[in-house]
Amino acid sequence: MDINVTITSVKRFFDFDGNEIGYSAVMDDITRFVPIAEGNREYQLIQEWVAQDGNTIVDTDVPTP
């Protein structure tokens, strides 16, 4: 019985050491910055979204300091 949110795309971002730090997700046509936090509702929705066939998180480049 979860709230309906339409996710269009998700990008994964990294820190200088290549560690995952969060996502940029287009949700209901709004680009939101979602942290890696299991208690975060948008993070949970992204995990449900990527578990569905055909949905993929796109990795961005590891930044340089």
Added chain:
Amino acid sequence: MALIKVNTRGQSSNLGRRNLLINGAMQVSQRGTSSTGVGYQTVDRFAVNQSGFDNLVSTKTQDTNVPAGFSKSLKLATTTAETALAADEYGNMSYAIEAQDLQSLAYGTSSAKSFTLSFYVKSNLTGNFSVTAYKQTGSNKQQDRRYTINTTNTWERKTLTFVGDTAQAIVNDNTAGMYLYWHTAFGSNFGTATYNASAGWSAYANAGWGAGQDINTLYNSTSNYIQFTGIQLEVGDTATPFEHRSYAEELSLCSRYYHTSFSGETTIGGSHPANYSGKVFSWSDHYGSSPDRVAFNYQWPVQMRDIPTVTMYGNQWTSARMSKYNAGSAEYTIDYASGVSRNGLGGYYDVAGVNGDFVVAYVEALAEL
């Protein structure tokens, strides 16, 4: 001499801070006062959910039609009707309660307590509606209670008591300990079980979801509406008068779950306030041989429930953008905002094109359950 009877300490219950819900009087509406969207859209802490509908447009408004002693209500009005309610379609208004705020219910012990939900409701429809309490801790459980709207277009106060759960504790943390669902309408896949007014917690099943509800016509006609205010949940089996809190106190409590830098100044997509009110100021520069970078530092007014999702808007209300100070409507892309915590955000971000200028952005933080 007049005598005053004083209750012996320990005999009275629920004195002060009786209401376990936030914004039950619908006073705070940080996102705006009217929306046809779903989820958290208008009044804080209350979501309106719609699943599977083909035609339905439902308008949610923070309304000023209220029972005596209140100033705001949440109204759900059917703007475009659903032509045929399919079996799997459902709608509701919901509230999620943080688990650590429910520990006084003593669930999972032999001392588990009942709780009583009271609220004011008004509709052009009469008949039986229901509220389902639902919890996901361990196995999913639900408990359904019926209320009856007796008179059209009239505010009525309803009181529903839910029994305690001696078998299953509610985890003591910042996750959702329980959800409340005020059903608006649902299809034939739901609520088919025979209603039992004294039933306790049972395993979730579609048949029991809204079992007490007979009226599922809210979305059938553009004449139909339902509205609520004065929602209170208190420990025990007795409803007491609604506990009014100040606007400032409710806003502070709501800010644990949702905050914008522009609360009280404008809403998303609204006209821009004078003097850049509601925008977060920053500055940009190079760092070594790096591209244009913006240093950002902003503190939430209260610690948020969890690390929030952050959205930044530029001068044209485009998300993932910021703008230069005093430089018109131009917007500049920010790819990601790192350095976010429950207390605020701070970091420097690559934003091409802003080097050397002051920059501004509207900032929104979400930590809803």
